[in-house]
Amino acid sequence: MSRVDLKPADLGASGWNAILSPRPARAALDADIECDYLVIGAGFAGLSAARRLRQLEPGASIVILEAQAVAAGPAGRNSGFMIDLPHALASGSYQGDSSQDLRNIRMNRAAIAFAADAVREYGFAEESFDPCGKINAAAGRPGQQHNEDYAAHLDALGEPYEMLDAQAMRDVCGSDYYLGGLRTPGTAVIQPALYIRSLADALVTRAGCRLYEHSPVQALSRQGERWLASSATGSVSAQRVLLAVNGLIETFGFYRRRLMHINLYASMTRQLTAAEVDTLGGVASWGFTPSDPIGSTLRRIDGSGGPRLVIRNRCTYEAALSLPPDRLRQIARDHRRTFDARFPMLAHVEMEYCWSGRLCLSRNDVWALGELEQGLFSACCQNGLGTTRGTIAGIVAAEMASGVDADSLIPDFEAQVRPRRLFPEPFMSLGARGAIKLKEWRAGPDL
Ligand SMILES: Cc1cc2nc3c(=O)[nH]c(=O)nc-3n(C[C@H](O)[C@H](O)[C@H](O)COP(=O)(O)OP(=O)(O)OC[C@H]3O[C@@H](n4cnc5c(N)ncnc54)[C@H](O)[C@@H]3O)c2cc1C
Known part of the structure; x- marks a missing residue:
């Protein structure tokens, strides 16, 4: 029997979710039910x-x-970049081990195709998923160097890209803050909350799944050939269970002291007025990832909620799964400063939302993915790129759990070694926090 120790989680309302029309949550589990999966x-x-x-x-x-x-x-708090190319957050650059890169690219693209297929089949709104590519934006010399190294790496992989100079960056975003950029075409940019809501609802209305919200599993135990998951108000007896809770799999008693919990932070402006949009210039929607991986992610959006800008930067390592409640106050100040440096013409525009969200990394950049016990599967630890790698993990775990003999949608997937053990505390926290601080300091204007 594993008793799940639920933790308070993320801080602040996600702007992505808040700007959409309210969605009534589906009912909580309130009975004892059975299912196959x-x-x-x-x-x-x-x-x-x-x-x-x-x-x-x-x-x-x-x-x-x-x-x-x-x-x-x-899932509804991230910046929405479903990236196809190597993106190793734990490394100092976006390049992983190049022998793995082609395989990773094929897996990432299979995941993006899987998402695109759901968008088409279920008819999601256009703004939920846009296969428009992205730009790695560089504001300082280290960022430029990252882009140059990245370009050489893409050349070696035979991947297309386009280099943008400062004027071209200004034409896109209206700011003269950036020295250059590197555009790649394969990323899909999603409205994360809209994509996740649409997929959840379609799985119920179009695919006949039963979804219960506000139903945290508090205990999970094996009962003969089946598994029993209990919430405060009901239980599910299932032949097979898939744990898709990312870093919170630790609360189920698995992979303890093997997963790193990182919090990221984002802010979204209020809706820009027509005059502010004119002053800003640039194009109506774009997405910048930072050329220095520790730097700022930025998006301009123009769908539900009108024209707005979204900035994401700062990250913190937490040994525990919760955050000090006043953390957002300090982060909001950092967001203001880094936003104003890029968009001084919008320095008077308030941030309407500021929020945090967790992601999960392993020291050796592997998933916590596979059969844990008979009939119990894990699809966790997406190593930062959770929109794409979470999709891969879900597909692979489903294929493992199902007895059906069918071609895999992710034929490049290889069985994972276990996530490497973390260093003992306090060394782990001191080391991780020190490394983050050093990278943030080195990023200079790219932060
Ligand atoms: C600010 C920010 C920006 C980011 N930007 C990007 C980006 O641009 N691109 C990208 O790829 N990734 C990005 N990420 C990371 C990405 O959001 C995550 O990696 C991704 O959400 C992981 O997906 P997941 O399905 O594995 O886990 P989650 O999205 O965390 O979903 C797990 C779900 O399990 C539920 N759960 C947990 N415990 C229980 C329980 N006991 N019972 C029932 N349910 C439970 C949780 O409530 C949660 O909804 C970002 C993250 C943040 C915070």
Whole structure:
């Protein structure tokens, strides 16, 4: 029996979710029910797993339990870059081990295609998913150097890209802050909360899954050939269970002291007026990832909620799964400063939302993915790129859990070694925090 120790999680309301029309959450679990497959967690991994299970087994009964409202967690809090190219957050650059890169690119693209297929099949709104590519923006000399190194790496991989100079960057974003950029075409940019809401709802209305929100699993135990998951108000008895809770898999008793919990932070402006949009200039929507991985992610959006800018920077390492409640105050000041440096013409525009969200890394950049015990599968630890890698994890775990003999959608996936052990405390926290601080300091204007 594993008793799940639930933690308070993310701070602040995600702007992505708040600017959409309110969505009534589906009812909480309030009975003792049975199913073939139980998916715990309705983020990228859980929802992708449910969709893949449905494709493999049209007649199976599938239940999804989500602790919060759909899209209230990290899946609805991220910057929305579904990136196809290497993106190793734990390394000093976006380049991983180049022998792995081509395989990773194929897996990432299979995940993006899986998402695009759901968007098409279920008819999601256009702004939920835009396969428009992205720009690695460089504001300082180290950022420029990262882009030059990245370009050489892309040349070696035979991947297309375009270098942008300062004027071209200004034409896109209206700011003369950037020295240059590197545009790649394969990223899909999503409205994360809209994509996740749409996928969750379509899995219920179009694919016949049962979804219960505000239903945190508090205990999970094996009962003969089946598994029993209990919430405060009901239980699910399932033949197979997929844990798609990312770093919170530790609370189920697995991978303890092997996962690093990182918090990221974002702020979104209020809706810009027509005059402010004119003053800003540039194009109506764009997405910048930082050329220095520790730097700022920026997006300009122009869908539900009108024209706005979104900035993401700063990250913190937490040994525990919770955050000090006053953390956002300091982060909001950093966001203001870094935003104003880029957009001085909008220095009077308030940030309407500021929020945090968790992601999970392993020291050796592997997933916590596979069969944990008979009939119990993990689809966790997405190593930063959770929109894409969470989708891969969900697909792979579903294919493992299902007995159906079918071609894998992710044929490049290889069985994972275990995430490497963390160093003992306090060395782990001191080391991780020191490394983050050093990288943030080195990033200079790219932060
Ligand atoms: C500010 C920010 C920016 C980011 N930007 C990007 C980006 O641009 N691109 C990118 O790829 N990634 C980005 N990420 C990371 C990305 O959001 C995560 O990696 C991704 O959400 C992980 O997906 P997941 O499905 O594995 O887990 P999650 O999205 O965390 O979903 C897990 C779900 O499980 C639920 N859960 C947990 N415990 C229980 C329980 N006991 N019972 C029931 N349900 C439970 C949680 O409530 C949660 O909804 C960003 C993250 C943040 C915070």
